[in-house]
Amino acid sequence: MVFTTTYKLDKPYFYECFDQSLPYSKRAQPKYFLLALLVVLGLFGIYGLGDHYLGTFLLMLALLECIAFYYRRPWWVTRQMLSRASGSEVTLTFDEDGIKSTNHYKNYQLAWHDINEIITTDCGLLLKSKSGMQYISKAILDEETIDFINKKATQ
Structure with a gap:
């Protein structure tokens, strides 16, 4: 048949x-461990090491991860639409x-x-x-x- x-x-x-x-x-939930690690390392960089550039960079990475999670649907669809097979x-x-x-x-x-x-x-x-x-x-x-x-x- x-x-x-x-x-x-x-x-x-x-x-x-x-x-x-x-x-x-696996992408249904945010990467909580990664977010917490970036925030902790960023705060440690700012307050523990006194390196504001490193700390701010790590905090911005955490923010970028949050933005990527929030916009994962339109980003995925856009990538598919840009493919040759679209x-x-x-x-x-x-x-x-x-x-x-x-x-x-x-x-x-x-x-x-x-x-x-x-x-x-x-x-x-x-x-x-x-x-x-x-x-x-x-x-x-x-x-x-x-x-x-x-x-x-x-x-």
């Missing part, structure tokens, strides 16, 4: 991908071997036995494997394809 579907790598797809994947990623058509093929993703710039294959877990989100499926996570929107899938994916990945 073979299922094929296509979609376009555009800004709404990237926003959906980020929003649905974020709760399951705007291209992607063809997904689901068969007995696995999932094949092809477009003009990159071909990717994920075998069923490599999928460790399938997480169903509000808008799609999140496939976790050793190499990372792959998101597939339900907007491009029908119920028969979703059932096929769940059946093949759990075998």
Whole structure:
């Protein structure tokens, strides 16, 4: 049995991908340890060593880390939009071997036995494997394809 579907790598797809994947990623929480370390070292640099340049630099790094966390969604989507593949058509093929993703710039294959877990989100499926996570929107899938994916990945 073979299922094929296509979609376009555009800004709404990237926003959906980020929003649905974020709760399951390592980047869902700020790097508290790094922030605390930078603040402590910055204050130590200012008050303990008397080096205001070093201390201020470390405090500014902590501030920059906070800003990067706050703007992580638009930054990630902007990076995706600047990639060569942005705007291209992607063809997904689901068969007995696995999932094949092809477009003009990159071909990717994920075998069923490599999928460790399938997480169903509000808008799609999140496939976790050793190499990372792959998101597939339900907007491009029908119920028969979703059932096929769940059946093949759990075998």
